[in-house]
Amino acid sequence: MTPVKTLARLALTALVALATPPAAIAQDSGRLRLEITDAVIEPMPIAVPQFIAESAGASDMAARISQVVVDDLIGTGLFRQIPSDAFISQVTAFSSPVQYADWKAINAQALITGAVSTDANGLINVKFRLYDVFAGQELGDGLQFAGTQEGWRRMAHKVADAVYNRITGEGGYFDSRVVYVAEAGPKDQRQKRLGIMDYDGANVQYLTDSSAIVLAPRFSPTGDRILYTSYETGFPRIYVLDVASVGRRALPIPDGDMAFSPRFGPDGNTVVFSLTQGGNTDLWRMTVDGASPVRLTNAPSIETAPSFSPDGSRIVIESDRSGTPQLYVMDANGGEATRISFGQGRYGTPVWSPRGDLIAFTKQNKGRFHIGVMRVDGSEERLLTASFLDEGPTWSPNGRVIMFTRETQGAGGEARLYSVDSTGRNLKPVSTGGAASDPAWGPLQK
């Protein structure tokens, strides 16, 4: 074909395309095109038959692991378990073919099969498969985890994380820990100590004793260290605690000054905190070793509660420079802060989401406290909770769930930990075995 003819054909094609309206194009394609814009939001029904015990003595472990997997998934509010009584076909072997019709008949949209085995060394193996029942195919490949019997809960959490990730497309948060302040005693003589637990309240361990008041623990990005504030010297001081050895040391702060509200930077080596000198509170930054202190703000107002953005370039802070506590975003190296909260009431304790898209905060308005989220520019503010006292939000590692402190009213009131989805759904208490406050969610464990 000569170039002239090709050009002529192209021009004619363009003319035809321009003269034909889009609707006509859709009509000519012979397909009926529909846009679906409404949907339902409800838990996905899943079937989790008890994992198969592939070795003698593993049946009890298989049952426990199956139950933790179910609890993890159901606890998200995104899934609904189909009771085993409704099962038509039974899974008798891990590699047996799946009767999709039987699971489809009971409206199971996902099927999780697994098996547990133990060896002579005391190690256990957990493997699982996930099926999309209505598509009639497996979702991803099967996975297998090996570990000690003491770590069986972690393996169950990892199975649940993998299932969660494959269905939702988001990272899980089940194999993570939370550090918090465990409280005991009456309100006027409250004893506080640091506690660490699995995200679901299991495996509680205490990191400090109750000799001094401790506040605001914060995990390092790798989860191996914890920053917290202690009053053991009479003044608030910041300590760095190693989780494995429970050893600690204080950040070097001049005598007479008060340091509090610390937070790790994304690199794990930077600490940003509030320092009160001569009655004025400003933000400072230094390395976790106590070197290179840098003053980030210098204003007569109170600047506190800093939180880094995931990339470490900016921090969100709480400041009362406008007269009431509000939220501001500023460069991580200091400089002018931009106010982002403009609603009624007082804003505080901002926390940047691990995804970087939202900022969680505490809001006090008309005598009630709220946990809310807003975009990093202050838009689309949404209040997720409301109660007598809600405060101190912390994000799950995947940025989907927020844990916070809720304190009940009255002399007998006590603080408890609650969690809520960032959409405001699935508000539920976290089992801690006692009063607890100031949660800080750690990263997924390696």
Add this chain to the structure above:
Amino acid sequence: MHIGHYISGVGHAGFIAALLFGGFAPTPEPFEVTEVAVITGDEFDRMVQAARPPQTATDVAMPAPPDDAQSDAPAPAQQDTPPATATPKVTQAPEAETPPPTPPAPTPEADVSDEPPRIAPPPQEQAVLAPPVSDRPVPRPVPRVAPEPVARPEPEAKPDPVQREEVVPDDALPPIPQDPQEATAPEEATTEIVTEATEKPSSAPTASLRPKTRPNLPAAVAETKPAPATPPATNQNAVNDALAAALGGGSASSAASGGDSPPTDGNGTAPSGPPMTAGDKDALRVSVQRCWNVGSLSAEAMRTTVTVLVEMGRDSKPIHATIRRLGYEGGNETSARQAFEAARRAIIRCGNDGFDLPAEKYEHWRELELVFNPEKMRIK
């Protein structure tokens, strides 16, 4: 002041006074009090007999005409032909009969006593039993006008269609000869021949102006949306196909391969039959969205619009193996996969028993292109 004015004023005043105080206004009739007397039947008959009007006499003698000389009226003027005047008939007035004297009404003797009459005290109110209510009367059976239902009339007899024998052309008959028609010359369009040399040049423009260039684009936006995953590629085959379709032919590629294969989908095979109505489409849309569960989708997947193609069987059930992703907007490959899986589950779940689709319009819904856009659900 003229005397006329006085006269006029007095006259008007009088007229007004007459209107106000005269008898023009309707006055109510005064009550008449009449004394009555009780009479017997005989007395009433006599009285009626006396008041009976007299009989009118019919054979009454004509009176004598009046004398003109003795008349006081002036004499009428002499006329040529005096008009004939009708003489009025005068009837003799009957003598009024005197009514018979009415007997004097008897005056009752007054029974007067000095003692005032005793008035009995009113009886005290006593509870009175309500009279027993009689039973509701039972209607007596009434004979029906037409006790027996009228039999349905016989249906009208329809004339049977006349069976006509099929007309078979008789080959034996000779063809009817047609009169030959003479060839006629076509009519001339114009009365004179106009050659190109004598044609006046047209005033229409021979070339159009070059279109103006577009204004410069605004400054680059900070956030640029990622390009769609499957941009419409323009290759030579597509150009040839579009040209062939525009020129009324089949697919160029199919023509190149012999042209015997049926036109493939998406190359201009418009479905036949009645079109899908808005109600049909809405019913299908509602059926699908009823099973589209976005509760377990990630935030990224909730920002992903995925387009899914599915082929349908005649039983209005989706053919599972044909469900595939045509493309997506927003999000990334991972989120698009999550969104597609949720969409596929919705199609399969709610299509398991078949969608409510009109069977006669199968050609229209044989292939469905469903766009799952979760934008509205993102804020819920």
